[in-house]
Amino acid sequence: MIHLELPSYRDQSPEVADRFRRLKERPVILEVKGLTKTFDTAQGSVTALKDINFCTHQREFVCVIGPSGCGKSTLVRTLAGLEDYSSGEVLLDGKPVRGPGPDRGMVFQGYTLFPWRTVKKNVMLGLELAGRSRTAAEEEALQWIDLVGLTKFANSYPHQLSGGMKQRVAIARALANQPRILLMDEPFGALDAQTRAKMQGYLLEIWKNIDITVVFITHDLDEAIYLADRILVLKAHPGEVQELIEVPVPQPRNPSQLLSPEFLATKRRLEELIHPPGAETEEGVNGDRLNMVRMVPVNAKVESVF
């Protein structure tokens, strides 16, 4: 890596430091205490999550990042109540969480829109289940659809929408329930780079304007730094918290910050944590490497690619 003179990712400008101080004074929405999950396989018991502790404050944006197999999806699914845990506690507004519920909205990577329902009906489902009358549910749903800019597509079916649009519907559907917290499991992972950047912008815009706390899973370092107030870095085998990073990039965010010193400093730190320099020699090298020999004929016209 080219060596750049960067500040430490711990250096915070007075404004940023002040914001974090105020952020931590806000009420705690989600508290995770000693969360551990093991499951049994044919090879014996595997610890997917080990003693995870963290809390998120109201209207905070937390990203969870880690190498593959670190259990970040398991973590968010556990928070959603879709998976059991072995020990520890998950508290939402101080009350323990058991099973899935409308107080925790979830957006999945695979969109998971109901294909037989139109956009409007998809957004209406949660409201219908909450016992809202049809007209009230419809009216409310349309407001959320408007919020994500899909009014024109209210009566379209999911298959008629692009990936980005589908994910906006999924966000509107989760938000329509007015959950305390929005859990997002690599929601933009299946989108192309341009759509993904646009979606990040939309998401920040939505987050700014409504009272919602976000826990966002990603494996994309830039995405995590760009979106998050704080980044929870996990490590694999077992899934443990490595560090909770306070992102020193000032808010509100904009794409021009992607090359700012704070941003790059944070990214360097994340690289160190997730792809530690020594790691390759430990396990990768012999097991997972191309076994290349030169296969270009001696008299080839283009002898070298360099």
Next chain:
Amino acid sequence: MNKPWFAVRKELSSRRRTFLAVMSFVFPLLVWSLVSYVPFIWHPQVEVIEAGEVDYFRAGMLVDRTVFEQERETLRAEGRELPTGTRTNPVYLPAPHEVATALYTAFSTEPQRRNEKWLHESLANSIQVIFWGFFLSSLIGVPLGILAGTYVAVSRLTEPFVEFFRYLPAPAFGALAVAILGIHDAPKIAIIFIGTFFQQVLVVANTTRKLDPSLLEAAMTLGARNAGLLFKVVIPGIASDLYRDMRILLGWAWTYLIVAEMIGASSGITWFITQQARYKNFDNVFAAILIIGIIGLTTDLILAWLGRRLFPWQRAARA
């Protein structure tokens, strides 16, 4: 229009599709016509026109060609009057035009005996039996299948037995059904029920299990629980596949019809077919078989068309 006709899993233009669909009917009809109308293809028998001096020949009689040739040889050697005849197919293979005529006359011919039924009455009877058998089976089978596909407990409680029972051939219950339910339509309906029900439970349960589990998870995070999950997600989610299953199962019900109608007092279209075969009216037999095919195909086309209207969101998946 230079696209290849044979490209692996590539769609054809709608003109080609229609053309091929028509050809799928034209081709067998062509083979049938060739065998029927070209005298030197097959035609293993001879229809006697003049008996000549063969004792047992009668005009209009069908004899095997070898027998006919032998008799001719014998007579020629003895210098007696030779029989004449034309090559023909056996009586059980009528020509297309004969069957086409029979399609009309079968409906317009009065039954041979007073207590026998007209063809359309037989048909109506058959359709009624199918309907009740299939309806009663679905009435229990579909909900049970959905529950078995949704709840593991229901699945474990029902499916092992159903799995066992579906290997028992429905016709084997014929005698039992007659003993219990009498000789009229009831045992026939029972046979169709037995033939359909056990398959139906398994097929519906499987279809239900194929529903994308992430949709259920999404619904649960939106606050759906047992009943809400079942009625707002599971049932609408599988509705279109369920509909397709029912179309296939209805086809199976038709195959059981023929067996069902043989037991007890023979009735319906099967009775018509066996009766006509007894009179050697094979053109009527073919006509009746064709009618079953036509009814089946028409029902299926109507159901397919209805399905497209009922499930508009499915269109993309197919295109």
